[in-house]
Amino acid sequence: MTYNDKANQINYPFILPALPYSKDAFASHFTAETFDYHHGKHHQDYVTNLNNLLEKDQNFAGQDLESIILNAAASNNNGIFNNAAQVWNHTFFWHSIKPNGGSKPSGEMLMQIEKDFGSYDEFAFAFKEAAVTQFGSGWAWLVYYEDRLQIVKTANAETPITKKMQPLLACDVWEHAYYIDYRNKRPDYVSIYIDHMINWDFAEENMQKVR
Numbered sequence: 202m203t204y205n206d207k208a209n210q211i212n213y214p215f216i217l218p219a220l221p222y223s224k225d226a227f228a229s230h231f232t233a234e235t236f237d238y239h240h241g242k243h244h245q246d247y248v249t250n251l252n253n254l255l256e257k258d259q260n261f262a263g264q265d266l267e268s269i270i271l272n273a274a275a276s277n278n279n280g281i282f283n284n285a286a287q288v289w290n291h292t293f294f295w296h297s298i299k300p301n302g303g304s305k306p307s308g309e310m311l312m313q314i315e316k317d318f319g320s321y322d323e324f325a326f327a328f329k330e331a332a333v334t335q336f337g338s339g340w341a342w343l344v345y346y347e348d349r350l351q352i353v354k355t356a357n358a359e360t361p362i363t364k365k366m367q368p369l370l371a372c373d374v375w376e377h378a379y380y381i382d383y384r385n386k387r388p389d390y391v392s393i394y395i396d397h398m399i400n401w402d403f404a405e406e407n408m409q410k411v412r
């Protein structure tokens with residue numbers, strides 16, 4: 202079983218998956234320029250670097266992207282791990298957001314949030330806190346682990362799947378995710394992510410796989 206079919210890829214050479222919306226779809230919050238750079242250059246670079254490294258290292262031949270991430274982590278192959286994880290993390294991130302998303306979810310997602318965090322507001326506060334306090338580059342995640350929702354943050358390319366946690370949502374807090382539109386104001390970007398961008402349908406789909 203994969204952690205996420207949309208973020209996983211079956212075969213080398215790996216590709217840059219298309220965005221699930223047009224790059225100007227977030228125009229009121231993010232310019233197309235952000236997507237040109239973040240998807241078209243940063244995400245593309247991770248794909249290119251990964252393929253170049255794999256061309257010279259046959260230890261991962263025939264493995265899917267998630268297996269490469271887990272095996273590279275286990276064998277401390279930092280070059281392949283960093284690029285493979287960033288390819289996966291970014292594809293997962295593009296699906297974690299959608300135009301006119303965010304704010305309070307409904308249905309089972311809301312019930313689970315209220316069970317595990319007390320209220321939606323408490324969840325939103327804790328998620329923002331994690332995203333804002335991740336020192337340097339990294340990610341904030343909503344995961345389902347040990348029968349409950351949990352918020353975790355990871356540094357650089359690190360990803361919760363190496364700890365067997367099921368990711369539900371990712372928020373990219375690398376500066377390249379927000380610098381064009383928000384400059385150094387990470388808290389403003391995280392608030393926009395929470396209030397206007399979260400794809401709760403994607404989060405619920407991911408939760409139902411493991412709950």
Ligand code: FE2
Nearest residue numbers: 373375377378
């Ligand atoms: Fe990024």
